[in-house]
Amino acid sequence: QAQPKKEFDIAWSIYVGWMPWPYAEQAGIVKKWADKYGIKIKITQINDYVESINQYTAGKFDGVTVTNMDALTIPAAGGVDTTALIVGDYSNGNDGIVLKQGKTLADIKGQKVNLVELSVSHYLLARALSTIGLGEKDIKTVNTSDADIVSAYQAKDTTSVVTWNPQLATIKAMPGAALVFDSSKIPGEIIDTLSVNTQTLQDNPALGKALVGIWYETLALLQDPGPKGVAARTAMAKLSGASLESFESQLKTTRMFYTPAETVAFVNDAKLQKTMDLVRTFSFDHGLLGADAATKDFVGIGFASGATLGNPKNVKLRFDPSYLALAAAGKL
Amino acid sequence: MRRVMNVAPGRGSRWLLALLPFVLIALAYNFASAQRHAANPDDKVLPTASAMVDAMQRATQPDRRSGERVFWSDTAISLKRLGLGLAISIVIGLVLGMLIGLLPVAGATLSPLMAVVSMIPPMAILPILFIAFGLDELSKVVLIVIGVAPCLVRDLALKIGQLPSEQLIKAQTLGASTWQVMLRVALPQAMPRLIESLRLMLGPAFLFLISAEAISADAGLGYRIFLVRRYLAMDTILPYVAWITLLAFVADLLLVQLSRRAFPWAHLERRA
Amino acid sequence: MRRVMNVAPGRGSRWLLALLPFVLIALAYNFASAQRHAANPDDKVLPTASAMVDAMQRATQPDRRSGERVFWSDTAISLKRLGLGLAISIVIGLVLGMLIGLLPVAGATLSPLMAVVSMIPPMAILPILFIAFGLDELSKVVLIVIGVAPCLVRDLALKIGQLPSEQLIKAQTLGASTWQVMLRVALPQAMPRLIESLRLMLGPAFLFLISAEAISADAGLGYRIFLVRRYLAMDTILPYVAWITLLAFVADLLLVQLSRRAFPWAHLERRA
Amino acid sequence: MSAIRVRKVWVEYGAQIVLEKLHLDIAAGDFVAIVGPSGCGKTTFLRLLLGQERPTRGALLLDGEAMPNEPDADRGIVFQRYSVFPHLTVLGNVLLGSELQGAPLLARLFGARRRERIAAARALLEEVGLGEHLHKYPSQLSGGMQQRLALAQALITRPKVLLLDEPFGALDPGIRAEIHVVLKRLWKETGVTIVMVTHDLREAFSLATRVVVFDRYRKRKEERTRYGATITQNIEVRKRDTGASLDAQNQLGRDDPATGERLGRDDLASAQQ
Amino acid sequence: MSAIRVRKVWVEYGAQIVLEKLHLDIAAGDFVAIVGPSGCGKTTFLRLLLGQERPTRGALLLDGEAMPNEPDADRGIVFQRYSVFPHLTVLGNVLLGSELQGAPLLARLFGARRRERIAAARALLEEVGLGEHLHKYPSQLSGGMQQRLALAQALITRPKVLLLDEPFGALDPGIRAEIHVVLKRLWKETGVTIVMVTHDLREAFSLATRVVVFDRYRKRKEERTRYGATITQNIEVRKRDTGASLDAQNQLGRDDPATGERLGRDDLASAQQ
């Protein structure tokens, strides 16, 4: 069973923090690193974010771009042992709550809130409410698909929405829209990762090395202020259907970890455990861990230090900085 | 050996044969499910039958917080939307169908419009629908109407346009006004066809309902399916899909029966 | 005063009347658009005509890097998927429709299955479909097939089942085997009906194409609409929708013509 | 009950002349049979009388007034097919006329008025031999029964003129004979003016007071569209009141070989009972 | 060309007895006409001969062998309606049999074989008077032309037996006479054994060598399903070769008043040309 594979499939969906992946593919960086390790890596775009995670969970992909919360509630809760190989960024204003009427978060009380239920938006909302002593019972959520949330905001009876970029930027730009809370108020809690199947990774370390190699080479371009960087960012903007301007403003509200060292530091930080505890509590409260989960400890989460949250016999989500460390040490 | 086309199964074997593919599908599913669970006991993609039964039991039990029996309240609200959407579609279908089919002036004006409108993919113009109809119940109903009504209009207009002109003249010689021709000649003869079209549109209607509920809702069968898809709860999704299929299937049977009862003349064998 | 039903517009006025609703809609749109732009010059929901023209000009210009004309390449790839999906649906429709309609044994086995399958909303079981058929081109084609084929199968089976039994017996007395009856009696007579069903399914087929492209694709008309939807770029979406509608409309006309050319006997007025 | 005057009427479709210089007087209470080859414009003529078609030249008068330009309750019609409504029962079909004329909005009668109309409908249906089939639908009736129903339906509203377009063309000979009896009785009882198109000469002569033959004088191919049909024969067969037949036979046999040929097929002697 | 023996055949549908103790010999080359009231089982009998139906008791033999249990090329058939294929031209309809029998896989002929079959088809179509309509579709033909086409289609493959189920029931009398001539000639030329169901006694007697009457002996309502129809008359009208008619008339008139009544309607004297 441990026979090394040669070909790997990675699924991605459009989000500012994940745009380096299709660009790396387009620019030949993927091929370069894959060749180096003697493997093949296919990068597949799935427009429907949830579907990409579902398909990863079903075993159609070896890795997927996913947030920390969805990695916990979909593959991990579904018994697919998953490693957050690359923690690419956290949302630092990329997710936000917008009110049509009212200027402060407190005005949300009693309103109907349109958002993608059970997503990071929902988590953001719950965290926001908790900061002003409100609970979900004080508002009414309406599940609204992310692709349609901009037009949903236009409807007369919509009063507030929670969403992420680029939809958030489009909505914010509309007359009268008031951003009353965003993810910069809970920094480091909404994390975007490239997660891969733990078993596959164990059997094929080459995959981990290649992916990490691709990632940091591409990020260097993303950061580059010179013409190469502009070209890269322009290409990424185009791939996400945005203008360069819009893409760069999205980047501003995304805290990218441009170097392996930064990433390693973030993953090793004990705050990550606190964050994941908040996330799993939210997930359990909303039934996201599945019917079999009697407590929030049902799914174990493993950290770099070797510590675990929850059931240590059922660790299904792991934060493993070892490949990042290789990159930090320049050993790729 | 007789030709295959001449071999007719008996009453009993008909039942067996009809069940056969369903049994095979169930077996294939169980096999695939067992295989996936052998590899990963927590697999969510192809849940076991017992997991689905569990999920349904939970869904039909009163919810801890709201006390609602989610499954039944979802069903009720979806059927309400569907019923409303179909009812409005029927009214539109009958009114426009009759106008287009019966009045040459209305036909010239509206039938090209209908041909074009029936080709517009409604999902792609949602923003405009939201502005025009809001995001509430109305918009879900409207999406069903937009998906279903143009087809009904076209079908009924065609049917009414095919009424022998002799009948229309005959009615006039009996003193009928245009309104009376609609009421007593065209409408009743359009009804069985309406039911037939409606049967064909049941599948699409459920599809539009589910899509509408996936776009924005806080209850309903489609809402639940797309909500629990967030955590790949196929143990809930599959029974819901089966339930939707069953509802559509039963609605189909009921429509057939309704047509037979209400319009017996349309189901007589021609003699003359 | 004549009854309204007896008033038939002349040739010229038919054209005027047909154009009337489109002109009215265009005017209403322009008015609403102007109003929204008066209130908010950056309004994106109802873009002005000139904004749409601009957007289309951009989309039909060659891309700086790839040299691709997005609009045309989207159209090409979508039409390819649609064509493939419909082609496969046709083959399935003809083969199963013929088996079910002609062979009592196949009918008993498959027709209840088809009745059930045609009621399953495909969008709700997407994860399973993707697992079964993968996520590349095939899956988009499969979604179209799943949406379209069961209806074609049922319709053709019905049509073939309604062939007068006299014809089937007659063919046998001329020495036909079951296969030959299919080939020379059932198939040719099913073709015009196939085209008719296909025309009815054009709208749904486009809908399934767009849905499939919205879920997993990196080009195509539905993909583009999905991509710019998040920015509410209605100046791109509306021309795309109009284009899709036009394509469907033209396909419909072509099918009518095809049927008239290829199956003239099906379009003759009955005499006897 | 009504007199019809046809004054030099022409009907043209574009360049094609269908009817040419048609001149005919139909007295109130007449029973006129129209015969002639296929495509010569018999149905077109009925459409004129119905008001569905307008003459290109000439005039049509009904009781001295211009013919109304659309069908109305004054002029009933029975076609060869599609003459009864498939979605109404036998009784419903006959009631329909009264309902349409008695209730402009709903086209339905209630209470005493309804009961009264039902009684009348039953009586008429009894008369045409459908008394036992009141609640059947047309498709459950034979062709002959359907046409008897169509007659009852058309006559119950007492139109001034009854137009029949090959009403019995699709029936078996035996059944035809039956229905002829019914038609003759109803005509006598109601005094309605009847214009009937038929292909069956025997039928024409056995029923009508007057037989009118439509035909073209020029029959060569290239003359087809340039010249229309007109009335080539106009034969008074019998007086309405006496029912005695006049000697029309010789007149016919001599003048028109084409028609004579046709007559040859049916037994001419027996055509005049 | 083939002899048929029917040996004490019963047909029952559940409790309903349709045919009872049917016993009949049909010699090779005979032309048998079957008459009888509606619903007495004439079509059922043809279905037996076709192999569509099996007798509940008794046996059917074709040239001494058991009747095959499904239709095949030995036994051709012409129905009252739906007898030709609407999607094939006149020529295509007649070619079909040869193509089916000559090309098991594609059911199409090519090259010389095709040309040869087309020539044969043309010749036969010429004979039935359709030589000028080779490329028309059936719906462009009149009813009589369609039935002549059906005859040609059935006969070109040289079946041993030709079954006709009221083939001319829907036709006008004049057209019937024409087609009778064609049928008679084709029967003489091919020597095929013909069994024809008809409602028209005149037709039966003018065409057939033998007229067989199906009827019930017990006709009371409550006996309807308990007793089936059987052969109540079996009249040899003429010998095949001489074509001279035997004196069947008196025999018939005397024995069965019911049948006599029917004959009364058509002119009995003219029924035997």
Ligand SMILES: Nc1ncnc2c1ncn2[C@@H]1O[C@H](COP(=O)(O)OP(=O)(O)OP(=O)(O)O)[C@@H](O)[C@H]1O
């Ligand atoms: N609306 C029309 N436009 C053009 N030509 C027409 C129209 N209606 C009838 N005709 C032509 O007028 C002629 C007479 O037709 P009509 O139906 O009156 O004949 P008919 O005597 O009733 O024939 P039949 O005995 O076959 O019923 C025909 O040549 C027909 O083609």
Ligand SMILES: Nc1ncnc2c1ncn2[C@@H]1O[C@H](COP(=O)(O)OP(=O)(O)OP(=O)(O)O)[C@@H](O)[C@H]1O
């Ligand atoms: N498949 C069947 N099942 C039950 N009863 C049947 C079936 N087929 C025929 N019958 C009955 O058998 C009887 C004879 O029918 P058949 O069609 O042979 O009569 P027919 O002599 O051809 O009548 P017609 O002159 O009207 O064509 C009828 O009473 C009919 O109802």
Ligand SMILES: [Mg+2]
């Ligand atoms: Mg006519």
Ligand SMILES: [Mg+2]
């Ligand atoms: Mg019969």
